[in-house]
Amino acid sequence: MTYRLYQMADSGNCYKIRLLMSQLALPLETVEIDITRGESRTKEFLAINPNGKVPTFEIAPGQYLAESNAILWYLARQTNYLPTDAYAQALVMQWFGFEQYSHEPNIATARYWIKIINAANDYEQELISKHAAGYKALDVMERHLGLNDFFVNDYSVADIALFAYTHVCHEGGFTLSGYPAIRQWIERVRDQPGFIDINA
Amino acid sequence: MTYRLYQMADSGNCYKIRLLMSQLALPLETVEIDITRGESRTKEFLAINPNGKVPTFEIAPGQYLAESNAILWYLARQTNYLPTDAYAQALVMQWFGFEQYSHEPNIATARYWIKIINAANDYEQELISKHAAGYKALDVMERHLGLNDFFVNDYSVADIALFAYTHVCHEGGFTLSGYPAIRQWIERVRDQPGFIDINA
Numbered sequence: 363m364t365y366r367l368y369q370m371a372d373s374g375n376c377y378k379i380r381l382l383m384s385q386l387a388l389p390l391e392t393v394e395i396d397i398t399r400g401e402s403r404t405k406e407f408l409a410i411n412p413n414g415k416v417p418t419f420e421i422a423p424g425q426y427l428a429e430s431n432a433i434l435w436y437l438a439r440q441t442n443y444l445p446t447d448a449y450a451q452a453l454v455m456q457w458f459g460f461e462q463y464s465h466e467p468n469i470a471t472a473r474y475w476i477k478i479i480n481a482a483n484d485y486e487q488e489l490i491s492k493h494a495a496g497y498k499a500l501d502v503m504e505r506h507l508g509l510n511d512f513f514v515n516d517y518s519v520a521d522i523a524l525f526a527y528t529h530v531c532h533e534g535g536f537t538l539s540g541y542p543a544i545r546q547w548i549e550r551v552r553d554q555p556g557f558i559d560i561n562a
Numbered sequence: 563m564t565y566r567l568y569q570m571a572d573s574g575n576c577y578k579i580r581l582l583m584s585q586l587a588l589p590l591e592t593v594e595i596d597i598t599r600g601e602s603r604t605k606e607f608l609a610i611n612p613n614g615k616v617p618t619f620e621i622a623p624g625q626y627l628a629e630s631n632a633i634l635w636y637l638a639r640q641t642n643y644l645p646t647d648a649y650a651q652a653l654v655m656q657w658f659g660f661e662q663y664s665h666e667p668n669i670a671t672a673r674y675w676i677k678i679i680n681a682a683n684d685y686e687q688e689l690i691s692k693h694a695a696g697y698k699a700l701d702v703m704e705r706h707l708g709l710n711d712f713f714v715n716d717y718s719v720a721d722i723a724l725f726a727y728t729h730v731c732h733e734g735g736f737t738l739s740g741y742p743a744i745r746q747w748i749e750r751v752r753d754q755p756g757f758i759d760i761n762a
Contacts, residue, residue, distance in 0.1 A: 412702050413660060427652050429659030436652035452627050452636035455655075459629030460613060462663050502612050 366391045366420040368410070372478055373397075374470055374526035375430040376417045377560045381522055382437055385556035398479055430526075431458040434519040443519050450514050457513050457520040460502070468496035470527045473534030482535075493535060500541055503528070507543035517554055525551045530560060566591045566620040568610070572678055573597075574670055574726035575630035576617045577760045581722055582637055585756035598679055630726075631658040634719040643719050650714050657713050657720040660702070668696035670727045673734030682735075693735060700741055703728070707743035717754055725751045730760060 365383070369376035369392055383390045395401045395416050402414045411418040411428045419433045420426055427433050435458075438444035445451055472492045475485040482489065503524065506513065513520035529548050531538065538545050551557065565583070569576035569592055583590045595601045595616050602614045611618040611628045619633045620626055627633050635658075638644035645651055672692045675685040682689065703724065706713065713720035729748050731738065738745050751757065 412705050413664060415664075421649065425649065427649070427656055429656040429663075432652050432655035432659050435655050436648065439648060448636065448639060449621065449625065449627070452632050455632035455635050455658075456627055456629040458655075459632050459658075459662055462659055463629075463667070464613060464615075467663070467667065505612050 363420075363423060364389045364391045366393060368393045368395050368407070368418040368420075369416050370395055370397050372560075373416060374473075374530065374560070375466070378430045378522050378526045379417050379419065379433050379437075380562075381526070381558055382434055382443060382519065384558040384562075385443065385554065386437065386441060387556065388437075431462060431519075431523050434458075434522060438519045443517070443522075445515050445518060453514045454518055454520045458523055460499070461523045464502070465496070465499040465524065466527055468492045468499060469531050469534055469536065471534075472496060472536070473527065473530060476535055477533040489535065496531070496534070496536055500528070500531075500536070500538070500544065503547075504541045504543050507547045511547070511550060517551070521547075521551055526560075563620075563623060564589045564591045566593060568593045568595050568607070568618040568620070569616050570595055570597050572760075573616060574673075574730065574760070575666070578630045578722050578726045579617050579619065579633050579637075580762075581726070581758055582634055582643060582719065584758040584762075585643065585754065586637065586641060587756065588637075631662060631719075631723050634658075634722060638719045643717070643722075645715050645718060653714045654718055654720045658723055660699070661723045664702070665696070665699040665724065666727055668692045668699060669731050669734055669736065671734075672696060672736070673727065673730060676735055677733040689735065696731070696734070696736055700728070700731075700736070700738070700744065704741045704743050707747045711747070711750060717751070721747075721751055726760075 365388065367376065367379050367390055371394065380390065395407065397416060401407065402416055408414055410426045413428060415428060417430050417433060418426055418428050427436060444454065472489055475489065476482045512518065513524060528544065565588065567579055567590055571594065580590065595607065597616060601607065602616055608614055610626045613628060615628060617630050617633060618626055618628050627636060644654065672689055675689065676682045712718065713724060728744065
């Protein structure tokens, strides 16, 4: 069967999977789930992902996988998008952890409030702390990218994981004006073969 | 060299590493970092982990790895604590993602405010939302453990990742009284060879 992605197209976590699938030149079927209308909390959806989140990925009939970075890892193994050395693989997972703990909850959540549900006014106070913590994560990235072209060795799923929400962080009220290394890395990612835009 | 763990002993994320190292019967040197006194934000510490967090793990002189679940993965590969099948490995990573995104930020953070920094009164409002979100994560675990003895196949690093903060969730104001499957799983984890307590 063709891999099937349950997604909300605007979500950076879902875009990660589309981007890698494009770079692997694999066919993909998408099913749109509008999380703002509760479509990830229906009985049917909870049967395929009890945590009620997108992306959820069907790799074989009835065989599901959740969590964007786990899906990236599954698809990238034995390809050029995952390093083979054990320490380098562990560093990819380190950046996955950084992305889901220190980066996404701040940068993606600010974008969700501002762009996806158009509710910046309701989250004025929360946005102040999300912006502070998000810039801390961008500082860590800037420091690394000042010394390295990519996150681990060459371009890998670690870059895909971090690119997804970083390159649209302005939609969450962030500016990359003080982050030249990140801006140059964004261009390097855009130059990769098979790159597709989040809106593609 | 002996592996070296930069840790705060009370941290569940650091305990994960000690527990697996005990089960692998590997020697471990620990260096105590008091994050409540800024010791993870010194210039020296930021040189080994620019994200300023524990655990940080030294696997060879000058070679560091951060993020608890990345360290678990690195140590568990080619042992019985990580399944070999690609889909099962991806499910371990799925639970890693769940733990760091949906579980730890709620359950560990509540414990941090209440037990570690003794500031429950300062976080009264925040604790309400942390408890609501934490119970949602426990619901997902209970549902899975009602049907399965462990998170992926047999006991693995997925169980270690989720055990660390679940078994001390009462220290964050949670009760497992409505979660019989989780309570039984906690006993199954305690029965594993090489098990050590968080206070050991």
